[in-house]
Amino acid sequence: MTDKTASLKTTSGDFTYPLLNGSVGPDVVDIRKFYGDTGMFTYDPGFTSTASCQSAITYIDGDQGILLHRGFPIDQLAEKSNFMEVAYLLLHGDLPKQKELDEFSYTITRHTMVHEQLATFYRGFRRDAHPMAIMCGVVGALSAFYHDSTDITDPQQRLIASHRLIAKMPTLAAMAFKYSVGQPFLYPQNGLSYTGNFLRLTFGVPAEPYEINPIVEKAMERIFILHADHEQNASTSTVRLAGSSGANPFACIAAGIACLWGPAHGGANEAALNMLREIGTVKRIPEYIARAKDKNDPFRLMGFGHRVYKNYDPRAKVMQATAQAVLKELNISDPVLDVAQELEQIALHDEYFIEKKLYPNVDFYSGVILNAIGFPTEMFTVLFAIARTVGWVAQWNEMISDPEQKIGRPRQLYVGATQRDYVPVKER
Numbered sequence: 001m002t003d004k005t006a007s008l009k010t011t012s013g014d015f016t017y018p019l020l021n022g023s024v025g026p027d028v029v030d031i032r033k034f035y036g037d038t039g040m041f042t043y044d045p046g047f048t049s050t051a052s053c054q055s056a057i058t059y060i061d062g063d064q065g066i067l068l069h070r071g072f073p074i075d076q077l078a079e080k081s082n083f084m085e086v087a088y089l090l091l092h093g094d095l096p097k098q099k100e101l102d103e104f105s106y107t108i109t110r111h112t113m114v115h116e117q118l119a120t121f122y123r124g125f126r127r128d129a130h131p132m133a134i135m136c137g138v139v140g141a142l143s144a145f146y147h148d149s150t151d152i153t154d155p156q157q158r159l160i161a162s163h164r165l166i167a168k169m170p171t172l173a174a175m176a177f178k179y180s181v182g183q184p185f186l187y188p189q190n191g192l193s194y195t196g197n198f199l200r201l202t203f204g205v206p207a208e209p210y211e212i213n214p215i216v217e218k219a220m221e222r223i224f225i226l227h228a229d230h231e232q233n234a235s236t237s238t239v240r241l242a243g244s245s246g247a248n249p250f251a252c253i254a255a256g257i258a259c260l261w262g263p264a265h266g267g268a269n270e271a272a273l274n275m276l277r278e279i280g281t282v283k284r285i286p287e288y289i290a291r292a293k294d295k296n297d298p299f300r301l302m303g304f305g306h307r308v309y310k311n312y313d314p315r316a317k318v319m320q321a322t323a324q325a326v327l328k329e330l331n332i333s334d335p336v337l338d339v340a341q342e343l344e345q346i347a348l349h350d351e352y353f354i355e356k357k358l359y360p361n362v363d364f365y366s367g368v369i370l371n372a373i374g375f376p377t378e379m380f381t382v383l384f385a386i387a388r389t390v391g392w393v394a395q396w397n398e399m400i401s402d403p404e405q406k407i408g409r410p411r412q413l414y415v416g417a418t419q420r421d422y423v424p425v426k427e428r
């Protein structure tokens with residue numbers, strides 16, 4: 001808390017509220033007593049001015065284009081770290097010592113297998129089901145398979161559930177892919193890295209050994225690191241809201257996956273690549289820029305704009321460099337990358353995008369890389385979900401341990417009918 005306060009003049013009197021200050025970032029007006037004092041609610045659809053919780057995990061300065069995990073800049077983590085280390089950092093608050101990292105990686109690796117009965121669950125889905133639809137179902141179903149880690153009042157069970165979720169997501173995601181192409185499910189291999197194991201589960205077949213391309217493995221590490229957490233975004237807030245009622249962690253993460261699926265959130269990577277393919281050539285870019293600016297056209301440049309970043313998304317910078325490197329190393333010449341780079345340049349110099357502070361976000365280039373690696377577009381958001389599971393469980397654990405945590409229960413501005421009497425159907 002600071003000595004500073006915020007005062008509010010209303011028709012029923014003047015009220016003063018304390019200002020809370022974090023370690024960095026804007027001060028926050030503590031309005032918890034507001035309704036009790038004034039009998040009024042605050043109105044903030046989309047929570048554009050509302051801090052819903054305290055958190056020590058991730059900090060974003062959207063104006064400066066800064067993203068810190070537990071204080072460490074995202075570009076340093078993407079360059080120097082690996083996904084297991086970042087997962088430990090987000091969950092436990094600091095970079096692990098070698099022994100801690102080894103133990104953590106060992107634990108995650110030993111939880112990658114899923115209950116054998118879960119495979120039959122997949123067979124109930126249509127082969128052409130969207131893998132995100134399958135993920136919503138199977139991750140929710142984990143609570144039925146791992147009931148021994150659903151007591152949220154037990155810190156040990158919470159930790160085991162967190163490890164299980166991080167470890168099993170790649171296995172479940174690869175199974176969703178294998179099911180869609182009619183190939184047998186593979187079992188994880190403990191000697192491989194988190195990403196190497198996922199690549200083999202996805203692209204390997206039982207008939208021959210799978211060779212992991214180190215460039216692809218490194219690119220996947222980066223993509224996972226860049227998507228690991230992003231403070232109180234829509235899906236993370238969904239996980240917290242679901243968890244605030246005391247729901248078990250598997251159900252909460254399934255809720256987060258459902259929210260992530262939307263094209264305004266995690267579904268944007270799939271939508272961005274589809275858009276780039278539809279544009280097809282550099283010549284057609286002006287047509288699409290004009291459509292994006294037309295108020296009467298619902299079209300938006302997918303992978304552009306962000307609720308928080310009013311500057312270049314720092315993740316998009318790393319993603320752009322990774323896209324160029326992966327395509328070069330794999331010797332792929334994809335016109336989609338040319339379209340993306342030219343579109344970015346045109347948009348960055350266009351008055352509409354400058355004025356509205358619309359920059360490429362993390363999803364603008366990720367699809368180009370994932371496409372080059374061989375993932376079908378429907379899998380893009382699933383990969384996002386694998387990585388974001390780390391952030392979701394870290395935020396969920398933080399919320400459960402927070403003594404100020406309450407069930408999330410917003411109020412409303414009611415604009416419907418006032419009280420009226422029931423009329424029997426024949427008299428209407």
Ligand code: ACO
Nearest residue numbers: 263264265266268292300301302303304305306307356361
């Ligand atoms: N293309 C064209 N115009 C845009 C775009 C875009 N991608 N994004 C925003 N605008 C315009 C809006 O039309 C609006 O204009 P107006 O003020 O004249 O009405 C203005 O910019 C502000 O847009 P809002 O929708 O009010 O901003 P908000 O913060 O609510 O939305 C969002 C952010 C959803 C990300 C939006 O920019 C968007 O739809 N982008 C495309 C989808 C996308 O890439 N999503 C991924 C986000 S990152 C992630 O989830 C990992």
